[in-house]
Amino acid sequence: MNRTATARNPLVPTLVFAALATAIVSSLGMLLVPSISQRFDVDVATAQWMLTVNLLAGAVATPIMGRLSDGPHKKRLLLASLATMFVGSVMAAAAPTFGVFLAGRVLQGLSYGIVPVTIAIARRYVPPEHAQNTISTLSVTVASGIGIGYPLTGIIAGIFDYSFAFWFGAVFVLATIFVVWKVVPSGPDGRAEQHPFDFAGSCLLAVGLGSLLLTISEGPKWGWVSGTTLALAAFSIIVLALWVRVEIRLDHPLINLRTLKQGEVLLANISAIALGAALYIAMSVSSLVAQADTATGYGLSLPVFWAGFVIFPLSVGSLAANRTVRVLAKRVGMQVMLPIGAIIMAAAGTMLWLLHAELWEILLSMLVFGIGMGASYAAMPALIARSVATQELGSSVSFNQVLRTVGSSFGTAISAAIIATHPGLNGEASPESINMTFLLGALLCIGLGVALLADSARRQEKWKR
Incomplete structure (x- = not known):
């Protein structure tokens, strides 16, 4: 199929639209915590459960949806997931109580699992010569879409008020459902193999991941050495170890752990954790700096209307990088784009650490961060796609998405721990804690970039021999 014919094919824009819906719904969180606290008359710590339950639901749903996307009913799975997101958005918008609101946020957590489904559909129906670019675009769309979703959330x-932001998300998802229903090919995928679903592995991974992420997210509040934290951490490790044992023994596991040993898949998964943590540190702390009072010594005193725009350059940079990556990858190889992206993100993290007193400094840093993120996030699924069989793609990419979520959770927990142990006036974060958190994000990217460059050099030397 030639380029013109591909451009006229509405499937790729439809899949991008579905991925963008994921980003829009995912952005309905961080900026709205103060509003939710006031609306339901709960303290900020309790209101932050709107982030925790959403993250937990996403971590549990993503690997399950990834495995199901390797089956024959891809369109049905995508429509069911979008419909659940729609119901969750309506519940959150119209919730009379905080409990109902949290239930809506749980249903919205399925948004994290939609990208692996769209990637599996692209791998199946997009012509092979365009599949890699499409997969990279879908991966980047989520990150760049968040850069659009944050300012939209702030404006609305x-x-x-906060409910209109959730109504907007519901309308956007409803439009996505209609487009997907009209465009994505119907009927079962005749090429897909059907195997018994791994219920035991799904339950063990759900319990293990849920316990681990709950430990990470609530550790700063409970205390890292408290009995509750240590017991839950030990429980999660035991359950995940049991899950690994079960998965290795199955012929058709939820996630084929044997594929994780492959070099490029392993690099992509390690990168997902580190860059997920660094990205969330940059986004969350930049938003905090933007809204903090100038009396803190670092705040910019921006209202919520404008605070979301701090993240917007991230979207611009990632979209620009996605187009550039396609050209550079043909010359230097997709595996080189991963360390390049990490190094660019390291430069941006260093800029945030050294320069965040003025709004333009943060905006410039987020733009550079977006460029590096676009390169890295485009490379990860592309490397996985060319390293695993088609029937393993959905589960492999979904596991990479889960690791990004785990990394984001680590970033959140570490940021909260640093800020909690170095408080400023009136309970605000101190300038020292802001600097330390930005520095940590930069060091994560620097360490990963150096490790990836060293691995790339080793591979090239081995190839020359």
């Missing part, structure tokens, strides 16, 4: 919540 600033002009109206």
Whole structure:
């Protein structure tokens, strides 16, 4: 199929639209915590459960949806996931109580698992010569879409109230359902193999991951050496170890752990954890700096209406990088784009650490961060796609998505721990804690970039021999 014919094919834009819906729904969180706290008359720590339950639901749903996407009913799975997101958005928008609101956020957590489904559909129906670019675009769309979703959330919540932001998400998802229903090929995928679903592995991974992420997210509040934290951490390790034992023995596991040993898949998964943590540190702390009072010594005192725009350059940079990556990858190889992206993100993290007193400094840093993120996030699924069989793609990419979520959770927990142990005036974060958190994000990217460059050099030397 030639380029013109591909451009006229509405499937790729439809899949991008579905991935963008994921980003929009995912962005309905961080900026709205103060509004939710006031609306339901709960303290900020309790209101932050809107982030925790959403993250937990996403971590549990993503690997299950990834494995199901390797089966024959891809369109049905995508529509069911979008419909669940729609119901969750309506529940969150119209919730009379905080409990109902949290239930809606749990249903919205399925948004994290939609990208692996769209990637599996692209691998099946997009012509092979365009599949890799499409897969890279879908991966980057989520990250760049968050850069669009944050300012949209800020504008809507600033002009109206938090509920309108969730109504907007519901309308966007409803439009996505209609487009997917009209465009994505119907009927079962005749090429897909059907195997018994791994219920035991799904349950063990859900319990193990849920316990681990709950430990990470609540550790700063409970205390890292408290009995509850240590017991839950030990429980999660035991359950995950049991899950690994079960998966290795199955012919058709939820996630084929044997594929994780492959060099490029392993690099992509390690990168997902480190870069996920660094990205969340940059986004969360930049948003905090933007909204903090100038009396803190670092805050910019921006209202929620404008605070979301701090993340917008991230979207611009990632979209620009996605187009550039396609050209560079043909010359230097996709595996080189991963360390390049990590090094660019390291430069951006260093800029944030050294320069965050003015708004333009943060905006410039986020732009550079977006460029590095676009390169890295485009490379990860592309490396996985060319390293695993088609019937393993959905589960392999979904596991990479889960590791990004785990990395984001680590970033959140570490940021909260640093800020909690170095408080400023009136309970605000101190300038020292802001600097330390930005520095940590930069060091994560620097360490990963150096390790990836060393591995790339080793591979080239081995190839020359």
